Amino acid sequence: MNKLIKLVEALHMKKELTQFNVGDTVDVLVKIIEEGKTRAQTFEGVVIAKKGSGIGETFTVRKISYGEGVERVFPIHSPSIEKIVLVKKGDVKRAKLYYLKNKIGKETKVEEKVEHEGSLDKREKSK
Numbered sequence: 210m211n212k213l214i215k216l217v218e219a220l221h222m223k224k225e226l227t228q229f230n231v232g233d234t235v236d237v238l239v240k241i242i243e244e245g246k247t248r249a250q251t252f253e254g255v256v257i258a259k260k261g262s263g264i265g266e267t268f269t270v271r272k273i274s275y276g277e278g279v280e281r282v283f284p285i286h287s288p289s290i291e292k293i294v295l296v297k298k299g300d301v302k303r304a305k306l307y308y309l310k311n312k313i314g315k316e317t318k319v320e321e322k323v324e325h326e327g328s329l330d331k332r333e334k335s336k
């Protein structure tokens with residue numbers, strides 16, 4: 210029975226996924242069906258949590274819209290998600306960023322991860 214469940218899950222999992230982590234700013238394109246027409250609506254924000262594994266894996270995105278905080282939970286393998294675009298990498302030291310809910314204004318900004326050119330040279334020399 211367990212093999213059968215894994216086989217069905219494997220059929221419904223997406224093959225190509227954008228690699229992102231908590232703290233990254235992502236742009237999620239969601240398929241919206243209105244009056245028989247399909248369009249893509251974007252939801253851009255900071256990933257504050259990732260949960261689960263396999264077909265049930267989800268991630269939470271938070272954005273500020275008209276001064277109000279909006280959070281949305283997306284299943285990674287959902288057919289309603291057209292694609293996930295990584296806007297910028299965030300430099301955080303926590304797995305969950307729930308503390309951003311209590312912050313106001315510029316305090317909610319996550320620092321961008323910057324790779325230094327000097328560190329790249331050291332990696333290439335070691336190979």
